[in-house]
Amino acid sequence: MRHAIDYGTRELNREAAAMAKYQHNGAGPILEVRDLRTHFMTRQGLVRAVNGVSFELEKGETLGLVGESGSGKTITCLSILRLLPRGGQVVGGEIILEGQDILKTSEDEMGRLRGKKVGMILQNSMAALDPVFSIGTQIAEPLVAHQGLPWKRALAGAIDLLRMVKINDPEVRVRNYPHELSGGMRQRSSSAASIGPHPDVLIADEPTTALDVTTQRQYLDLLKELQKATGMAIIFITHDISIVGNLCDKLAVFYGGLVVEYGSKDQVLNNPSHPYTKALLKALPILGEKRERLQTIPGEPPHAGNLPPACPFHPRCEQAMDNCKEGDAPPIFDLGYGHQARCWLLEKDDEQYSR
Ligand SMILES: Nc1ncnc2c1ncn2[C@@H]1O[C@H](COP(=O)(O)OP(=O)(O)OP(=O)(O)O)[C@@H](O)[C@H]1O
Numbered sequence: 001m002r003h004a005i006d007y008g009t010r011e012l013n014r015e016a017a018a019m020a021k022y023q024h025n026g027a028g029p030i031l032e033v034r035d036l037r038t039h040f041m042t043r044q045g046l047v048r049a050v051n052g053v054s055f056e057l058e059k060g061e062t063l064g065l066v067g068e069s070g071s072g073k074t075i076t077c078l079s080i081l082r083l084l085p086r087g088g089q090v091v092g093g094e095i096i097l098e099g100q101d102i103l104k105t106s107e108d109e110m111g112r113l114r115g116k117k118v119g120m121i122l123q124n125s126m127a128a129l130d131p132v133f134s135i136g137t138q139i140a141e142p143l144v145a146h147q148g149l150p151w152k153r154a155l156a157g158a159i160d161l162l163r164m165v166k167i168n169d170p171e172v173r174v175r176n177y178p179h180e181l182s183g184g185m186r187q188r189s190s191s192a193a194s195i196g197p198h199p200d201v202l203i204a205d206e207p208t209t210a211l212d213v214t215t216q217r218q219y220l221d222l223l224k225e226l227q228k229a230t231g232m233a234i235i236f237i238t239h240d241i242s243i244v245g246n247l248c249d250k251l252a253v254f255y256g257g258l259v260v261e262y263g264s265k266d267q268v269l270n271n272p273s274h275p276y277t278k279a280l281l282k283a284l285p286i287l288g289e290k291r292e293r294l295q296t297i298p299g300e301p302p303h304a305g306n307l308p309p310a311c312p313f314h315p316r317c318e319q320a321m322d323n324c325k326e327g328d329a330p331p332i333f334d335l336g337y338g339h340q341a342r343c344w345l346l347e348k349d350d351e352q353y354s355r
């Protein structure tokens with residue numbers, strides 16, 4: 001039986017419940033994002049980048065955020081870190097990290113949490129590394145800031161970290177500047193800087209886009225190894241649903257600032273239930289299978305400054321009905337065992353469901 005999930009009623013006392021859970025046995029999700037809404041006020045008007053995103057992350061788990069450009073993946077993660085670009089504001093929802101409400105945390109405390117509890121590998125690793133400082137300085141700095149190491153020990157730690165991310169001659173490379181490294185090496189170095197302070201949650205935003213296929217595979221294997229060694233949870237952002245299979249335990253499919261489908265990797269990949277997820281998967285080449293032509297999704301993804309009403313996917317959806325085009329976005333339907341999707345088609349099959 002499928003139920004629409006009403007996050008509104010769940011919001012009551014959530015903070016108290018989250019605290020109680022941690023005080024009780026330390027179990028439960030390490031990160032909970034509930035009905036997050038992040039908007040930008042711009043000269044052109046309101047940009048609704050994130051419009052009610054919810055997900056949970058357990059210790060040691062990897063969650064993949066997938067979706068086309070502009071769907072709100074990066075802004076969701078920058079909201080978690082409270083590092084939004086100018087004009088951006090969280091206008092609703094909750095972000096609970098290890099029982100602590102991030103949105104109610106002071107800026108000083110946030111500075112301490114960033115890097116230490118949540119680390120982020122940015123979308124553009126070249127921009128993430130400062131061209132005027134050596135690689136070693138940039139990896140050592142967070143170790144001084146978050147672990148209180150003296151500078152000499154932090155630099156030795158930087159060499160260890162470079163070795164850990166499989167950079168040859170780390171004693172030499174530690175003195176290099178970003179422009180002296182290849183794209184793959186820069187990506188590894190920026191990862192070393194992010195994992196150095198042992199964050200509980202690592203957010204990796206499109207870390208492999210600039211890499212060739214072989215380097216990409218090596219990098220993903222490395223991330224998995226590092227996760228095994230440190231027990232960190234990972235949020236992995238990608239356009240490319242084909243690379244999430246090996247890496248992720250759970251998937252959240254983004255469209256128009258919403259999570260339109262959410263569940264375990266197997267649920268989402270083997271039983272896709274939202275028309276958008278189905279279309280994304282149809283657009284994938286299948287190894288060893290000859291297809292006449294790959295199907296692309298007709299139309300363009302919407303801009304967050306001009307989202308279609310109701311279901312943001314309806315203009316591109318072959319199965320759109322009247323209620324997909326008017327009113328609010330579809331509710332979240334529970335498909336069982338944690339699998340969820342926001343699509344009115346899922347209500348249709350449920351004769352017992354009533355609002
Ligand atoms: N600084 C900003 N000012 C105004 N709008 C912004 C700003 N940054 C992002 N947006 C808008 O917010 C929406 C979500 O952007 P976001 O960067 O989260 O997308 P994304 O899913 O990460 O896309 P990509 O895959 O291209 O990185 C987009 O429509 C984008 O244009």
Ligand SMILES: [Mg+2]
Nearest residue numbers: 073074075123
């Ligand atoms: Mg992005």
